[in-house]
Amino acid sequence: MSLTFVRDPQVTPGLREEFSRLWYDVSRAGGSVGFVPSVTEEEVRAAAGAQFARVAAGEHRMLGAYAGDGESGADATGGRLVGTAFLRLHTDFKTRHWSMVVLVMLDPGLQGGGHGLRLMRETVDMARDAGLEALRLEVRGGMGLESFYGRLGFKEVGRVPGGLRLAADDYRDDVQMWLPLD
């Protein structure tokens, strides 16, 4: 299956609904996108609303990945939202040459087939086209994600041991990764 990528998709009620569902499904499947699998739909819906508020304020930019039959779905491509990445932009003059990549996720049914690499390459292209000089990521340790991002050229530049606590007895390293865009 090939995916279509759309930068800054129009934020319709349908897109809000699909994003909320995607984020919930990915979180329930154990994805490393801010929550743990016990998260509720209401918690994700609230977080999705806050995320679109950041987009509306120009603080974040969205990249959407779509799949579908060209007829159903709520977005301009006629496809179903199956993946996202967001660039968190900075206004401070000291840091506005780079961006943090957040909420990188793919529908659990599509993971492991190379779509994640494509999603991230599109994200890198979007950042380059925006004139950014580097990208940064904060990765949850213990998920193997360092090797995924390493395939794209990201390098580990810092690690806070146990900096993330997912549950009373589940501490993970907070891993910082960095990609110069030259």
Ligand SMILES: CC(C)(COP(=O)(O)OP(=O)(O)OC[C@H]1O[C@@H](n2cnc3c(N)ncnc32)[C@H](O)[C@@H]1OP(=O)(O)O)[C@@H](O)C(=O)NCCC(=O)NCCS
């Ligand atoms: C992370 C994610 C976007 C990767 O997308 P994907 O489609 O599953 O990954 P790909 O199939 O493109 O993987 C490309 C390569 O990276 C590797 N890889 C992907 N995820 C990996 C992981 N968690 N650990 C180790 N390697 C991984 C694959 O094995 C593959 O390598 P190969 O070609 O040598 O087999 C996707 O798995 C996802 O949405 N996960 C849940 C959300 C999440 O954790 N996001 C990360 C936020 S920091």
